[in-house]
Structures are given as structure tokens and as C-alpha cells.
Amino acid sequence: MTIEPLEQLVQSFEIAGQDFSRAGEVSSKIRRILQQIGAPVETIRRTSVATYEAEMNVVIHAQSGRIDLSADRCAIQITVSDVGPGIVDLDLAMQPGYSTASEEVREMGFGAGMGLSNMARCADDLSIDSVVGQGTTVKMQFRTNG
């Protein structure tokens, strides 16, 4: 059986930190792209939820950030990197309910400390690399074959 070469999709998007009026726009764009390329509905849903949580984290905590999307027939890769405060205690940050978000953010329905655990639940692979005072990079992979 011959394996056809994979057509790889690669795109990058900028995120403005603290701009709550536009928060979620990048996740929405990525969602539409995944729909256009015919990714499975369930994979789009998992990817959308995790990407939106990650985008909100950048808007809430960082000065600026970007999301890199790459997708082929087998998997979707989302890398979210920011210039920001970094995560002081990653184990603590992963605990459901732990949050350092402001009251303003909580009033918008976020900052309940569920973001990272939601991402971990949705992604097939998740890695977080954070340097305090510099920023955070979250890499997530979503397999399209379930």
C-alpha cells in the first residue's frame, strides 16, 4: 500500500495580551480552518476548547503571545507561546481550582483555575515549558484518528 504524501497546513496568529474585547478570535479562526480542511468534529471540538483556554490564559496573564497551528491528516499541533510572567509552580498551576487571575477576569467567567486541567483533558499530548519572568510555551497535539 502506498502512503500519499501529507499536505501540511501551517499558520501563525498573534495574540494581544490584556485585550479582552478580542479574546477568542484566534481560536475561532483556527476552528474555522479545521472545519474547512475537514477535520473530524470531535477533534475540532477538543482542539477548540483547549486552544481557547490557552488563548484566554495569554490574554489574562501575558503581554503578548502567538499561536502556531500545524495540521496534517493524522494530527493537529497547537503551540501557544507568550511573553509574560511565566508559571512559578507548574504542579500547583495544574491543580483544578488553583488560579492567580484577577477579580476582573473572574467576572468574565474565567480564572476559575480549570484552564490547564481542561487543556490536559482535551489534548492527546501536552507539554508546558515556562520560565519565570520570560514566558510560557504550551504544546498540544490532537490526533485525528481518535
Add this chain to the structure above:
Amino acid sequence: MLLADIVKLLTATSVSSVANLDQHIENAGASDLMSDVLALTKPESVLLTGLCTPQVVRTAEMVDLKAIVFVRNKWPDAVTVKLADEMGLPLFSSPFPLYEACGLLYQAGLPGLLDRRDPNDHWLSVAAQDGRRSVQRTTGNSRGSL
């Protein structure tokens, strides 16, 4: 249950330019925490919430919600309504408080997010475990025979 039935039960008013009253709704959930909505919501659901920000609409987009009902006569701002209109997402406002609104829909037969027919449903198993723990505390039954 049809969205039209939900709107009638909650004496809700249409907020957005789309209503799609003839679509079928399978489940309902209620929360002001968007991370909980992202984590728990099933497709084909309606969300009841007291939160009126554009992030509610973005959240709905990510998890394929069919409609949002704002409780206690809350009315979203123009930015939120415009975003929903662009997505074709129906928004409604109901005079009932959140608890009463949920009760009315549940009483009329609209299920929540637990799937009682599915023995593997995550939240059903969590609820069952919590129930066992509480019974063990009450009866002192160390065998946990429930």
C-alpha cells in the same frame, strides 16, 4: 425538546436576530464559569447563565452550543449580540432566576449533562462515588457495599 418549548417555558424574549426555534435541544446546563462550560457541555445543548459577556458567546462557539438563555432579565451588550448574530447563535433573556429556570426545564423533561443511560459517563461515575462516600460516612459501613 424544541427550542421553542424552552423559550415558552422560560417566558424568554429573543435577544439576537436569529432564533431557530424549531431546532431540537438534547440537554441543558447552567453555569457562570466558562471553564466549566468548556469542560462539561455536550453538543446540541442550551446554556443558562447569568454572565453577559462576549466570552459566553465565544465559549458557546467552541463547544457547539445551540442557544444561550440569560437569566434574571439580563441583557447582553451590542458587541455580544453582534458576535452571536455573526455566528447564527440564538440568544434569549428570561425573567426567571437561574435555579428556577433550571427547575422548569428539568421538570419538563429536558435532561442535564449527566447521561444516566451511559454507565461510563464520567460525571455519573463521580456522582456515584461521592454518593458511596457519603453513605459510608453515615452508616460506618467499611465494606462500601452499595
